[in-house]
Amino acid sequence: MAKKIGVTMDVGNDGVAVITISNPPVNSLASPIIAGLKEKFRDANQRNDVRAIVLTGNNGRFCGGFDINVFQQVHKTGDLSVMPEVSVDLVCNLMEDSRKPLVAAVEGLALGGGLELAMACHARVSAPKAQLGLPELTLGVIPGFGGTQRLPRLVGLAKATDMILLSKSISSEEGQKLGLIDALVPPGELLSTSRKWALDIADGRKPFLRSLHRTDKIGSLSEARAILKNSRQLAKKIAPKMPQHHAVIEVIEEGIVHGGYSGVLKEAEVFRQLVLSDTAKGLVHVFFAQRATSKVPNVTDAGLKPRPIKKVAVIGGGLMGSGIATALLLSNIRVVLKEINPEYLMKGIKTVEGNIKGLVSRGKLTQDKAGKALSLLKGVLDYTEFKDVDMVIEAVIENIQLKQNIFKELEKVCPPHCILASNTSTIDLNVIGEKTNSKDRIVGAHFFSPAHLMTLLEIVRSENTSPQVILDLMAVGKAIKKVPVVVGNCIGFAVNRTFFPYTQAAHMLANLGVDLFRIDSVITSFGLPLGPFQLGDLAGHGIGLAVGPIYAKVYGDRMFRSPLTELLLKSGRNGKINGRGYYIYEKGSKPKPDPSVLSVVEESRKLTNIMPGGKPISVTDKEIVEMILFPVVNEACRVLDEGVVIRASDLDIASVLGMSFPSYRGGIVFWADMIGPKYIYERLKEMSETYGSFFKPSRYLEERATKGMPLSELKSSRSRL
Numbered sequence: 001m002a003k004k005i006g007v008t009m010d011v012g013n014d015g016v017a018v019i020t021i022s023n024p025p026v027n028s029l030a031s032p033i034i035a036g037l038k039e040k041f042r043d044a045n046q047r048n049d050v051r052a053i054v055l056t057g058n059n060g061r062f063c064g065g066f067d068i069n070v071f072q073q074v075h076k077t078g079d080l081s082v083m084p085e086v087s088v089d090l091v092c093n094l095m096e097d098s099r100k101p102l103v104a105a106v107e108g109l110a111l112g113g114g115l116e117l118a119m120a121c122h123a124r125v126s127a128p129k130a131q132l133g134l135p136e137l138t139l140g141v142i143p144g145f146g147g148t149q150r151l152p153r154l155v156g157l158a159k160a161t162d163m164i165l166l167s168k169s170i171s172s173e174e175g176q177k178l179g180l181i182d183a184l185v186p187p188g189e190l191l192s193t194s195r196k197w198a199l200d201i202a203d204g205r206k207p208f209l210r211s212l213h214r215t216d217k218i219g220s221l222s223e224a225r226a227i228l229k230n231s232r233q234l235a236k237k238i239a240p241k242m243p244q245h246h247a248v249i250e251v252i253e254e255g256i257v258h259g260g261y262s263g264v265l266k267e268a269e270v271f272r273q274l275v276l277s278d279t280a281k282g283l284v285h286v287f288f289a290q291r292a293t294s295k296v297p298n299v300t301d302a303g304l305k306p307r308p309i310k311k312v313a314v315i316g317g318g319l320m321g322s323g324i325a326t327a328l329l330l331s332n333i334r335v336v337l338k339e340i341n342p343e344y345l346m347k348g349i350k351t352v353e354g355n356i357k358g359l360v361s362r363g364k365l366t367q368d369k370a371g372k373a374l375s376l377l378k379g380v381l382d383y384t385e386f387k388d389v390d391m392v393i394e395a396v397i398e399n400i401q402l403k404q405n406i407f408k409e410l411e412k413v414c415p416p417h418c419i420l421a422s423n424t425s426t427i428d429l430n431v432i433g434e435k436t437n438s439k440d441r442i443v444g445a446h447f448f449s450p451a452h453l454m455t456l457l458e459i460v461r462s463e464n465t466s467p468q469v470i471l472d473l474m475a476v477g478k479a480i481k482k483v484p485v486v487v488g489n490c491i492g493f494a495v496n497r498t499f500f501p502y503t504q505a506a507h508m509l510a511n512l513g514v515d516l517f518r519i520d521s522v523i524t525s526f527g528l529p530l531g532p533f534q535l536g537d538l539a540g541h542g543i544g545l546a547v548g549p550i551y552a553k554v555y556g557d558r559m560f561r562s563p564l565t566e567l568l569l570k571s572g573r574n575g576k577i578n579g580r581g582y583y584i585y586e587k588g589s590k591p592k593p594d595p596s597v598l599s600v601v602e603e604s605r606k607l608t609n610i611m612p613g614g615k616p617i618s619v620t621d622k623e624i625v626e627m628i629l630f631p632v633v634n635e636a637c638r639v640l641d642e643g644v645v646i647r648a649s650d651l652d653i654a655s656v657l658g659m660s661f662p663s664y665r666g667g668i669v670f671w672a673d674m675i676g677p678k679y680i681y682e683r684l685k686e687m688s689e690t691y692g693s694f695f696k697p698s699r700y701l702e703e704r705a706t707k708g709m710p711l712s713e714l715k716s717s718r719s720r721l
């Protein structure tokens, strides 16, 4: 059935015109909707039989904001003229300054431009539990329909700056307490109450309030300045590299100092600058990339329905198993946690308890919910409880034989419908399932550490995994608030494979004489939260050593073999786990660079002997970024070429959510396309001539560079999906 898009107006016998936005699924403000709103408001203002107006949205959702597709259009063409004139034409002139009272009837959600339309109305009536917010900063822009001016005037400056800077939405219940919502009524009474409210304003029984003209919640200029000073500090802390966070404070201040209308004009001007920024391009790409992951050909379009997953067994209560168990419990899924002995089992259970208590102490979970979650956990030492589980997630150490034996055993003890998933970070799924007859229900459920906090779930399918199993795991992933990305089977899958050159390039640079703490600092300035050496400390150097040979077996031709990890472990530095790696870890304080590790690096340099003429190389910060991240782009090209991901944007979202690649750079492939494949190819060619085949450009990169094609444009016939 075709989507019904448009704006309707029904004028009742009571003289109230109800204007309704229809643009499923979220009633976003696409260009025809904005044109329709202008037409209907003009009409309602002119008609003699209309005394008052109610604005609402169809299908239980008021409005999800401006149509983000238009931003993407602007990014593709650079043409700002496709952005309709809204803030003054529609919002100020036709709505707020209308002589006829206007009431917003809000239900479901009013976000971004949606909330901004509601705030331009003369009152807001809402159904319970509606989501209200201005999330524009997450898209690299600022509110553009007057939200920067009206929200402070409705909820107060401190609350408004907090909501805007943190893109934090509130419920209609909280909105009512703050004065954003005038009345909260059951959904069945929403329209009747809104009509009555509009007529009450028309007849002078209720005040005719124009938000932009209000000053009662702004406070004095000195109070406002003190709040804005705090906001500037907050913006510096949470988003030092985001232009929109700093710009929005300037825009709010303009309205405080020179009046709301002046603020509206400045808002429009700044909005138009920001919408063309690279940050907005990256963040809008990430918005759509994340949503695209829910569409998996031959799985989500195959007419299948996810089966209920009520009880899950997790094998191994170590770092990953305890995190995975925590994530499941928090979404009310029963968990059986299996370990090898009572001591390890107790340790696993204590870790789960610690994870959950940590959420309570940070105010992210109520005590009640924590108690409920923990009541769903059962620790076991044998397979008796496995007889009625719907899914098993194996998270034992990275050992092929051990995993093969476990899967062989699982086939016998689990019911036939049970999904058999492995959290392996590296091993080929076909090898894990080699000794079973259940290959169609074997799947990779690759979580990222800490598993209860990181949002990526890489779902790895082999050529035998059934679409039903993939769909079920996608549904579990969403239920436990992860973003599932379905990828093909290969060593390291999509994310770890793409990023294995990250650590290796860092090791090469350190062996070439570059200071490792400088490398970490350059990479964090680029936008990753941790540099490669600190990340190694966090993951633990033992795991690095264990997976090295697995990668070497298949990608050996393009690996830099560094003795650094082995030397580090020999010197008793396992990483954060034992308090010492490249950094020193002490409870309650930030990791400190450990100068004594430099002797280990020296030893490594002697063994590799790759410094030209025995002298450290001299590199700029830009060159460090290129030497570390261009090899990652190069491997991403191979991942794209081999069809390990369905679409390039899946690798973008996986790199953002799994590796914390900066979202404002749009993900690894998007970033590479912004720089240009030709430049990356030429730089890698130069590096490979100087430093060897580790940097040799891949066939895919060379082809794209020569043909002038973006990396994201897939033409692979070698899909693994």
Ligand SMILES: CCCC(=O)CC(=O)SCCNC(=O)CCNC(=O)[C@H](O)C(C)(C)COP(=O)(O)OP(=O)(O)OC[C@H]1O[C@@H](n2cnc3c(N)ncnc32)[C@H](O)[C@@H]1OP(=O)(O)O
Pocket (backbone or CB within 6 Å): 025, 026, 028, 029, 064, 065, 066, 067, 068, 069, 086, 109, 111, 112, 113, 114, 116, 135, 136, 139, 142, 143, 144, 145, 147, 271, 288, 291, 292
């Ligand atoms: C001059 C500019 C004025 C201005 O102030 C700027 C704005 O208003 S910018 C937009 C601000 N709004 C937002 O940032 C909201 C973005 N959307 C969401 O946060 C969520 O989609 C939702 C909370 C509204 C709904 O969530 P959910 O039910 O989980 O559904 P999905 O997220 O999967 O979305 C369903 C499909 O709807 C598409 N969508 C959502 N919002 C918009 C939008 N504002 N514009 C265009 N399209 C939107 C989304 O892409 C999904 O589409 P699909 O094809 O994947 O089904």
Ligand SMILES: NC(=O)C1=CN([C@@H]2O[C@H](COP(=O)(O)OP(=O)(O)OC[C@H]3O[C@@H](n4cnc5c(N)ncnc54)[C@H](O)[C@@H]3O)[C@@H](O)[C@H]2O)C=CC1
Pocket (backbone or CB within 6 Å): 315, 316, 317, 318, 319, 320, 321, 338, 339, 340, 344, 395, 396, 397, 398, 399, 402, 406, 423, 424, 425, 426, 446, 447, 448, 449, 539, 543
């Ligand atoms: N550490 C990390 O950052 C990540 C690890 N992984 C993968 O997750 C898996 C587990 O890794 P970690 O949790 O780090 O290891 P870990 O060493 O912390 O935990 C493994 C646990 O499995 C238990 N175990 C071993 N054999 C068992 C058996 N037969 N039955 C029940 N329990 C058994 C061990 O006692 C141990 O507690 C590995 O495959 C690893 O590659 C995946 C993503 C990230």
